[in-house]
Amino acid sequence: MEIFALGEGSYSVDSSKKFIPFNPATDNAKDRPGSLFIHVNPFLIKTERDLIVLDAGLGIKNKQGELWLHEHIRNAGFAPSEVTLVIMSHLHYDHSAGLVVERNGKLELSFPQALHVIQQGEWDYAMSGKSTSYHLDILQTLQNGAKIEFVEGSGELKPGIQYELSGGHTEFHQVFWLEDGDQKCFFGGDELPEPEQLLRRFAAKYDYDGRKAMELRDEYGKKAAAEGWICLFYHAKSTAIGKVNYESDAFTIAAY
Numbered sequence: 001m002e003i004f005a006l007g008e009g010s011y012s013v014d015s016s017k018k019f020i021p022f023n024p025a026t027d028n029a030k031d032r033p034g035s036l037f038i039h040v041n042p043f044l045i046k047t048e049r050d051l052i053v054l055d056a057g058l059g060i061k062n063k064q065g066e067l068w069l070h071e072h073i074r075n076a077g078f079a080p081s082e083v084t085l086v087i088m089s090h091l092h093y094d095h096s097a098g099l100v101v102e103r104n105g106k107l108e109l110s111f112p113q114a115l116h117v118i119q120q121g122e123w124d125y126a127m128s129g130k131s132t133s134y135h136l137d138i139l140q141t142l143q144n145g146a147k148i149e150f151v152e153g154s155g156e157l158k159p160g161i162q163y164e165l166s167g168g169h170t171e172f173h174q175v176f177w178l179e180d181g182d183q184k185c186f187f188g189g190d191e192l193p194e195p196e197q198l199l200r201r202f203a204a205k206y207d208y209d210g211r212k213a214m215e216l217r218d219e220y221g222k223k224a225a226a227e228g229w230i231c232l233f234y235h236a237k238s239t240a241i242g243k244v245n246y247e248s249d250a251f252t253i254a255a256y
């Protein structure tokens with residue numbers, strides 16, 4: 001399989017939950033007190049049967065008004081219309097905004113031909129309007145026109161694609177394994193968002209179940225090392241695609 005990171009760059013987020021572009025070369029983090037800094041990397045995978053987008057980013061546009069995501073897919077040698085599957089770890093805004101694109105004041109699907117794979121419980125909770133981490137206008141656009149496959153729990157989506165209800169970062173968060181030939185790729189979404197999170201153990205407040213998320217990181221990290229998985233880190237600063245090594249109680253990550 002071929003794997004591409006579709007990096008959308010770096011952002012700061014403050015209590016308003018707005019994502020403001022942050023250029024480490026010219027912007028100063030000290031000018032944005034109380035902000036979290038994040039990096040956003042959706043992924044594109046070409047397998048023998050499918051062209052797959054894994055989480056959809058913030059939906060940032062380039063100067064021509066085209067989605068960066070679409071531009072990156074073209075640069076990788078494909079057309080956005082060739083995407084057959086969009087698999088979603090969860091539906092928080094920074095993972096789902098790129099599922100739609102605003103054209104002439106209207107939201108349209110970014111991947112109208114693709115099947116969108118969403119965990120049922122995540123969808124139900126997002127649609128309930130109980131959390132501002134989800135944007136209903138995005139979800140309604142999906143509901144009105146997208147091909148969606150709602151999955152429940154854990155299982156096999158199709159040969160070579162497994163999903164597991166992980167439930168750490170959000171109650172119905174899911175992770176995926178994609179297998180093609182002798183390669184096995186792991187997409188942990190926000191259960192394993194950046195390599196640094198393997199290097200120290202901590203329970204995070206932004207997780208639905210901080211303790212469980214912490215334990216999952218450890219478990220996935222150890223299995224990734226033992227079985228040689230290629231890991232995709234959605235919020236990685238630098239190493240978005242990597243292999244994990246675990247030796248003498250310590251993780252190290254090498255770029256793949």
Ligand SMILES: [Zn+2]
Pocket residue numbers: 090092169190
């Ligand atoms: Zn999230």
